[in-house]
Amino acid sequence: MRPTAPRWRTTAAVALTTILATLAGCGGAGASKPAPSRSPGAVATVPAAVHSGQALALALLARLGQSGGNVVFSPYSIESALAMVATGAGGSTATEIDHVLHTSSPATLAAGLAALDARLTGGSSSPKAPRLHVANALWVQSGLTLRKPFTSTLATLFGASPQIVNFAGAPETARQAINSWVAAHTGDKITDLFPAGTITAQTAAVLANAIYLAAHWTNPFTRARTAPGPFYTGAGSTAQVQFMTQTPTPVRYARRDGYQAVDLPYQLSTLSMLLVMPTPGTLARFERGLTTNSLARLERALTSRRVDLHVPRFHLSLDTSLDPVLSVLGMSVAFTDAADFSGIATGTALKISAVEHAADLRVDEEGTVAAAATGIGLEPTAVAPLPTTRLILDHPFLAFLRDDATGAILFVAQVTDPA
16 A cells, blocks of 8 residues: 655646545544435535535645645545545444535535536537546446445446456456546546555455546736746745746736735636735645635635736646545544445445545646546545736745636645746
């Protein structure tokens, strides 16, 4: 199994990988309340799915950002994978997963995610419009008997029907097949979601989500104006990075005590990237204070203004296990022999053995390419002419790639050293 400490790969970019791997039972959240209804008949509620994703995004950012280094992940991918496994959780396992997902109804969340997927991926067919692709999948060991409500929900709301594989006899072949599926659904940006050793003969099932986005800025940066400049890193040093520059253009901008923010739209869509630069030296404190309400206030503060904008070109990547993070956030039982994933299969008690995440985010003059994957494995237990404002993002900042129409957060990045 992969080490739990995050491992970072950084070029002038950031990549993101999230894998929820080797679970021995679809988890739920919580400790004492009765397990919520997991019938697939709940009304599709997009706001519920958006709220869950926002809350999960900020909770993960607060934990993953503690290192002070570059971070990138897809809360949307992680939420989708956890929502799938939650449909088969019961008891305190379900209660805890619900807590991490900030939901009181997994069925409503699943229906909301299905509706949100359809909304986000059903945009313009123009070549200039964003290409957003979301896919889910389920692989099952031959002989494992799945419960009908679980398979029905995954097929109906997540588009994931069981694929029979031979984990017990050929785990490496199964691992390569799963990784190939992930690569095919992420534009080959995520090619090794499950590294060697993460899929074993004990694996009973694997759930996976993949997301891929390619989008053009509404107002592209002028490549000829890209030039080197100093970036004051979170570590206190200075790095020379390539700054992209826009001709002063009306964009949504806000300046308040403690931060500056700018929202950059993508062509022919409601997608945008919200860039937030806290006052130098305050990034950690700013992140700790972020809530869904304060994020909404920040968005309401944005007004149209001509901005002379300078943004570092960056490409980030992350490869980490989310087991310890999810445990700290309140989802610990799912990783133990006390896990209750009885809603997934009959005759086999399951638990989560690993949660892995991988993602890739590249931002340049033309736009953004982002990909992420989350895999969950299951195994048996016991196992207008306006004043021009100059904004240079030359010290640590946050990036939220989101859908303006719904508020859904697809990707989050903490950039402390673009070089």
